[in-house]
Amino acid sequence: MTVATLPTRKDEAYRYADLAALETLWPLPAERIVLGAGEQGARAIVVDADGAQARDIEIVLGEGASYDLRVLNAGRAYGRVAVRVTLGKGANFHFGAAQLAGGDQTLEIVTEVVHAEPDATSNQVVRSVLAGHATGTYLGRVVVDRGAVGTDGEQSIRAMLLDRTATANARPELEIYADDVKCAHGCAVGELDAQGLFYLQSRGLPPAEAKKLMLQAFIAEAFVGAAEEERLTQAAIAALEGLL
Amino acid sequence: MLKIDNLANEVAGKPILKGLSLTINAGEIHAIMGPNGAGKSTLAYTLGGRPGYDVTGGSVDFDGADLLAMEPHERAAAGLFLGFQYPVEIPGVSNVQFLREALNAQRKGRGEPPLSGGEFLKLAKEKAGLLRMDMDMLKRPVNVGFSGGEKKRAEMVQMGILDPKLAILDETDSGLDIDALRVCGEGINAIMRKSDKAVLLITHYQRLLDYVKPDFVHVLAGGRIVRSGGPELALELEQHGYEAVVA
Ligand SMILES: Nc1ncnc2c1ncn2[C@@H]1O[C@H](COP(=O)(O)OP(=O)(O)O)[C@@H](O)[C@H]1O
Ligand SMILES: [Mg+2]
Numbered sequence: 001m002t003v004a005t006l007p008t009r010k011d012e013a014y015r016y017a018d019l020a021a022l023e024t025l026w027p028l029p030a031e032r033i034v035l036g037a038g039e040q041g042a043r044a045i046v047v048d049a050d051g052a053q054a055r056d057i058e059i060v061l062g063e064g065a066s067y068d069l070r071v072l073n074a075g076r077a078y079g080r081v082a083v084r085v086t087l088g089k090g091a092n093f094h095f096g097a098a099q100l101a102g103g104d105q106t107l108e109i110v111t112e113v114v115h116a117e118p119d120a121t122s123n124q125v126v127r128s129v130l131a132g133h134a135t136g137t138y139l140g141r142v143v144v145d146r147g148a149v150g151t152d153g154e155q156s157i158r159a160m161l162l163d164r165t166a167t168a169n170a171r172p173e174l175e176i177y178a179d180d181v182k183c184a185h186g187c188a189v190g191e192l193d194a195q196g197l198f199y200l201q202s203r204g205l206p207p208a209e210a211k212k213l214m215l216q217a218f219i220a221e222a223f224v225g226a227a228e229e230e231r232l233t234q235a236a237i238a239a240l241e242g243l244l
Numbered sequence: 245m246l247k248i249d250n251l252a253n254e255v256a257g258k259p260i261l262k263g264l265s266l267t268i269n270a271g272e273i274h275a276i277m278g279p280n281g282a283g284k285s286t287l288a289y290t291l292g293g294r295p296g297y298d299v300t301g302g303s304v305d306f307d308g309a310d311l312l313a314m315e316p317h318e319r320a321a322a323g324l325f326l327g328f329q330y331p332v333e334i335p336g337v338s339n340v341q342f343l344r345e346a347l348n349a350q351r352k353g354r355g356e357p358p359l360s361g362g363e364f365l366k367l368a369k370e371k372a373g374l375l376r377m378d379m380d381m382l383k384r385p386v387n388v389g390f391s392g393g394e395k396k397r398a399e400m401v402q403m404g405i406l407d408p409k410l411a412i413l414d415e416t417d418s419g420l421d422i423d424a425l426r427v428c429g430e431g432i433n434a435i436m437r438k439s440d441k442a443v444l445l446i447t448h449y450q451r452l453l454d455y456v457k458p459d460f461v462h463v464l465a466g467g468r469i470v471r472s473g474g475p476e477l478a479l480e481l482e483q484h485g486y487e488a489v490v491a
Pocket of ligand 2: 284285286329414415
């Protein structure tokens with residue numbers, strides 16, 4: 001995924017990127033995390049800076065290793081987090097991410113999860129909240145290599161548009177070269193439930209509070225069970241308040 | 245307390261209420277009955293300020309204020325409570341969190357200090373007890389996975405916690421079994437039968453009115469109140485049906 005020269009729109013993983021912002025950041029800092037057999041790791045990344053940010057993370061999980069990565073992509077300029085994961089036999093990768101954007105911001109999360117060996121599991125939950133003229137993108141490829149039988153890969157991707165002028169790109173992809181695998185993806189782009197909003201308002205919540213409550217619940221699905229759930233949630237609420 | 249004068253509205257461009265007038269004084273309980281599609285829920289939603297229920301004529305005075313000029317949350321803070329015919333599920337938002345924020349938003353609107361977490365839980369426990377509802381249910385997401393009857397009881401718990409001046413209860417009795425009907429009826433009496441409060445019950449059946457005895461009964465048909473009377477009118481309706489009574 002790390003590209004030596006500045007990418008163009010033709011590079012699939014950069015199709016929706018803010019290339020002008022990317023140029024100021026290039027080359028991107030690359031990070032590599034390697035877990036040996038049976039090791040466990042977890043990490044929570046909060047991007048809430050004023051300036052543009054982009055990062056590439058590569059994770060390699062040995063046999064039976066497991067890694068829990070959470071991302072809050074909620075800066076006030078271009079924000080990109082790209083993750084490439086290779087799973088060894090029986091390894092487990094859990095990814096929970098939320099991105100919140102307004103104005104004419106572009107935010108994106110790009111993942112490639114490679115099930116290289118049998119019996120590994122991966123699970124991705126991505127929630128985007130997009131207001132104004134913002135663009136939020138999720139590109140997620142799950143690759144199941146030949147021989148990686150018993151793979152279980154899941155992607156749950158949802159975006160909520162607060163304004164009709166916002167854009168969500170959601171593209172979960174599966175490339176399966178093995179038999180006996182279980183891969184599922186769900187993908188939905190919607191708006192806040194008007195009935196629910198009226199219900200909450202009818203009990204006394206002002207519109208912004210009612211929206212906040214519903215969006216908080218929506219985002220929480222990305223952070224549930226994280227070691228740093230509280231920090232992620234508080235940072236997400238602060239970002240939400242900036243959007244409403 | 246509530247004076248509806250010649251109210252007319254449209255839903256999706258279609259006229260539903262066509263000059264409805266009704267006055268409710270403090271201390272009174274009114275029942276509205278009427279055939280399906282008569283506009284009963286439309287009246288409730290219009291009073292609650294639901295978007296899409298466009299008022300095209302008439303006025304509604306609520307304790308000296310122009311109800312129709314207020315936002316839904318302002319109507320709640322002013323003391324209006326709408327019991328929904330179909331309570332809405334809000335995934336991921338617990339009843340306790342929602343109701344505490346709603347109550348405190350109302351209190352803020354009235355210039356009252358917020359309730360602390362402890363004070364709120366004590367209040368919630370008391371009202372849940374009144375409706376025989378387990379506190380565990382109030383910790384669950386709003387109406388999610390609740391049976392029809394549980395949703396209606398949860399609505400009454402909400403009413404108890406929010407302590408409105410005027411409750412408009414849209415078919416609170418539908419979906420309730422006989423025991424739950426009695427619990428809800430008694431709950432409504434305990435919470436709302438006070439000299440400074442009033443209730444507008446929307447119902448199809450006499451059975452709720454056996455518990456919550458109305459002072460006045462109205463028949464709503466074709467977007468208007470076509471007949472009003474005392475409690476005996478409900479019995480007449482039950483016996484002879486709407487058509488006979490309205491004709
Ligand atoms: N959201 C809506 N969109 C279009 N028509 C509606 C809507 N809600 C109600 N109506 C129509 O308004 C009329 C009155 O409905 P309603 O108030 O629900 O009746 P009731 O509660 O007395 O059974 C019906 O003809 C119904 O089809
Ligand atoms: Mg109805």
